[in-house]
Amino acid sequence: MNSKTLRKLEYNKIISLLADHASSESGKQLCRSLLPQTELSAIEQMQEETAAAFTRIIKKGRPSFGGCVPVEASLKRLELGASLGSGELLSIGRLLDCAGQIKSYGRHETVDEFPDCLDFYFQRLEPVTRVASEIRRCILEEDVIADDASANLQKIRRSIQSFDGKIHSALNSMVNGSMRNYLQDAIVTMRGDRYCLPVKAEYRSQVKGMIHDQSSTGSTLFIEPMTVVKLNNDLMELHAKEQEEIQVILSTLSSMAAEHCEELRVDYEVLTTLDFIFARGSLAVDQNASRPVLNQEGRIYIREGRHPLLDRTKVVPTTICLGDDYDLLIVTGPNTGGKTVSLKTTGLFTLMGQAGLHIPALDRSELAVFTEVYADIGDEQSIEQSLSTFSSHMTNIVSFLKQVDEHSLVLFDELGAGTDPTEGAALAIAILTSLHRRGIRTMATTHYSELKVFALTTEGVENASCEFDVETLRPTYHLLIGIPGKSNAFAISKKLGLSDEIIEEAKTHLSDQEESFEELLSDLEHSRRTIEREQAEIRAYKEELETLRRRTKEKQEKLDAQKERIIRDANEKAERILQSAKDYADETMRNFRKFGKENISASEMEKEREKLRQRMAKTSSKVTLEKAQPKKAYKPSDFKLGTSVRVLSMNLTGTVHTLPDSRGNVEVQMGILRSKVPITDLDIIEETASYTSKQTRRTSSGKMKMGKSLTVSPEINLIGRTSDEAVALLDKYLDDAYLAHLSPVRVVHGKGTGALRNAVHQYLKRQKHVKSYRLGAFGEGDAGVTIVEFK
16 A cells, blocks of 8 residues: 555554554554555454454453563573573563463353464463563562572571671661760761761771771761671672572573573564554454455445544444445535545545454445555645645646556545636546546545536446535535535525625526526435435334234233133133032932931931032032023124124123124224134123113102113223224214213323324314313323313
């Protein structure tokens, strides 16, 4: 990929973000050197690695590679037989510790976890635990060797501590004794690793010893008393032995490390690679990115892509298609409308995908593998404003037009701008036509209406526009494929306060063809908005229908379960009753045999017979399980929607929900349950049978007479009905409630889409005996209920 395109599409900023996710300096270097690849197999491997790292980070968190420090120089010295210092050995220890931690991180916790492409790297790591633990035990810090690094070092340091104690004891006795008056300060100090006393110059002759230093004024001499000279000498010898022993320890540790030079090199190489891979995975997690589907057919399909350099809380996802039904996409629309964002998103996603990086877009987004990407955006181009000139554009275009081929992606921003509009549009069409004939995937942004017409009239070329809200004077940043964009210059100017007189004058300078074309674009925009609104309503209706279908299925399943339970309970109860009757019959037979043998009187036998008859009559009433028969044979035409019926087999009442089908079956609504039953199992409930003496009046003869008030419920449930069914049921119910002097009553229609509620309200408006109606208040059912009052 050419460096100019990488810079213009701001690929370097993505690489900078990537490097920030690496832990080691070597990993950061690999990130900074990452370039887009052109071999599909290599790209797929990198994408697979990034996806595996992404998954592991989500499951286990981000591993740290801070211990991956460069050790190559130390390894070369070890191979030459040199002994390393404590700092170099510590670096080797850190590298081995890091290898151990990362190898542990890479192990699968359960047998159910599937292996991935990163297992190969984790298996190559060799922590060399023996060397790492020994370095950690012996070297505490870069210049601090542990006392127990060796038995000899521990013995020497104990002697040093003993001599330190003797020297301090001797000097402290001098400081606190008769020599105190000779001292400048009552302290013990050191000069050149030897313990001394600060003696006043005038008392030099009073203190026997070796002078090691004097103050800048000459008033103080630092004297080592003769009594501690030998002790200091012995102490210096011990310190020399200590250094010798430390060198022995470092030499031993170096020899141990030298045996594993190759493993250390592999560890460093693998850790660097894994740091690079996990930096890619971490960036994908941070950007909520997904793995693109790659192809070599030049097909691009970005699903709701978000430019990774824009504020993620404000960026609007955009969907971009290119290379399937058309190979040239012309994006139009006003300034600041998001055209350049769409252009840069397409180019940058292509570069990121070919560099093995995930892209911030929805799953199943597709990217094509191109050998080269050419972008004419201008040296000073930014997302907000274009500062490029015609000459700089053309210089850049000429530089790559001869090099492009069918495996290239070409991006133009404001093609042909910066010169005479007529000539610029003609030149732009010529350039795009040349690329289109060669089958080169191209995306261009423009203001020219001529290019919109070119896209409309040329096969394999498609228009697109960035949506703009004229009311708020703000772009929505939605890319609309297939719709040319308007410049909206007149509308924006009018919204900003330009007088109608000037705007009308401006319109007179447009040709009839230009004006009609703008009107066509306005009509297309209006049609698109209408279609989108209607599609949203259709989706809402589909969701509601799916909800109703699911609820109906659940109700049917509950009804079937209830039927099975009722039949099962009835059979069990019948079996118990029959068994009881059989037992009683056996007992009776035994009694009659006994009466015959023992000559029991006839009166006692008659009493026993009477008791038997009573018991059998009682048992018979329980055992009667025969199915009740309908009062008369009904025809399918006798059943209407809303007809009140009794289901004989279940001894439940309900209303007819559907008309009889060809087999003579109807659906009956019984409370919350709905079941399909044959009409032979139904008995129509006559309405006259439902009248009771709710109201009475006295006649002249003093007798009471029945009123025609119907016993009705104070509410009706219409949920699940169609509008026509609901109105039919409601009409009958309101008549009954009005005759029964019930007021107010509740009509339950649910919320849903509001269609059933609207049908109910339209019906109530036309009823003369309805005084008023309103939606239910809080506690009455809210908008799912209508309260009706009669006059």
